[in-house]
Amino acid sequence: MRIFYNIIILFFIIGFVSCRDDFNFEPSSGSELAFSKDTVYLDTIFSNIGSSTYNLKVYNKSNKDIKIPSIRLSKGESSNFRLMVDGMAGKSFENVELLANDSMFIFVETTVDIKQQTNGKEFLYTDEILFQSGSQQQKVNLVTLVKDAVFLYPQKFQDGSYESLNFGDVQIYGFFLDENDAVNGNELEWTNDKPYVIYGYAAVPPNKILTITEGAEVHFHRNSGLVTFSDAAINANGSIENPIVFQGDRLEPSFEDTPGQWDGIWISQDSDASFSNVIIKNAIDGLFINKNKLPVNLNNLQVYNCEKNGLLLQVAHVTGTNIVTNNCGVAALNINYGGTYDFIHCTFANYWSRLNQTAVIINNGDGTNEFALQARFKNSIIYGNASESLLLVPANKETNFSFTFEYSLIKFLNSANRFNTESFPYQFTNNTYYTNSLIAKTFNEHQPYFFNTSKNELMITDKATSLINFGNAAYAQQVPQDLLGKSRLTSADLGAYQHVNSSAD
Known part of the structure; x- marks a missing residue:
């Protein structure tokens, strides 16, 4: 009987559907x-x-x-x-x-x-x-x-293979910039006439200099970057009004702040560089400097939204002024395997949204003379949303691990008392390493009150009273203007910017 009723219901459904006129368009x-x-x-x-x-x-x-x-x-x-x-x-x-x-x-x-x-x-x-x-x-x-844009990419050969670069035993998809290219002319001079779009690795040949003028826009496709070979150099000199911008080639607003869109800039062994009024964003490692020959000068440099490190420095020699960083997956500044560094009026901030990141990491490899560290931070800020914004990793305590923080702010909450602050390297009361510096040991202590970290606006505001006019005047004279060109000679605030009004538009 149940089977009979099911059959009746089935015929009823079929009849009902067949009578519908939904599909009579x-x-x-x-x-x-x-x-x-x-x-x-x-x-x-x-x-x-x-x-x-x-x-x-x-x-x-x-x-x-x-x-x-x-x-x-x-x-x-x-x-x-x-x-x-x-x-x-x-x-x-x-x-x-x-x-x-x-x-x-x-x-x-x-x-x-x-x-x-x-x-x-x-x-x-x-x-x-x-x-x-x-x-x-x-x-x-x-x-x-x-x-319109200037497109730079590896050439394809008749056998179907592509131009590549040799790094030891490794070949990567890339090409040497040519000062007499048949299509682009001198590829070692980048201007602001058109944006540049890079596919693969653009390499500065040995003994050549890539010159990048103010206002230049450089876009990199995925798995692409810029690299120097031995005795080569990059001179990227923008202006406050017209900075040079390195970023990915996705122009949609949804990609405006997306990390990891391209690989980064690599200053390789025995090569040199100068970056002034430059913005690097949305890379994997924004700027990697490896055992360069002469001091690399970084002035008015902004590095944001990097999947790993903003600045990755390895046995490097760097002088940095008015550097600002934020939103990096590992560290805003990662000093790896020692080197020689002098940073004045820098803001190494990191508000990456996920765990296991910090603002500054410093190590000296195995501690041997080859990886000796000399690092100086003056009138600077090391801060972020991590509990400890500074991680020091010496191989053999004080041996070949020389550093000082002078007139600087360091956030170090020492959560769960994981670090021994009574001995090297976190003995914050030791003036040999920490001279007239502010140590933020709680969330409320010495807050910088950055203007808007989500938009990479790392200016301290007028609420940051302990940071205003705290900078050493002698160091301020070495960097007399902040990143926006405002004088700091009469009152030197900490970091790359002079303070702004917290209620400013």
């Missing part, structure tokens, strides 16, 4: 359609580089199933936009069905050759999606900004 009159936006703004792209995919939602606001006679791009097949409608790719579609009170996505992409459109550096490329329904036509605008 009527031609759209145009009044039924609504859209999630009247303009789809695709973010800035480089010439001949495809955009991300963006979407438009189309609504059938009526109680009947409709058929849209035509969905097409206004410029037709010549349009540089591409559509995906109901799972089909193209630029024109007919009789697109849409159920009552339902919706569908239209996906939009574009690739534009700027040379076919204009002779300028950038321009707005536009088109329209037209929805034709009987005598009515509705439209949604499409807009994207296209930038």
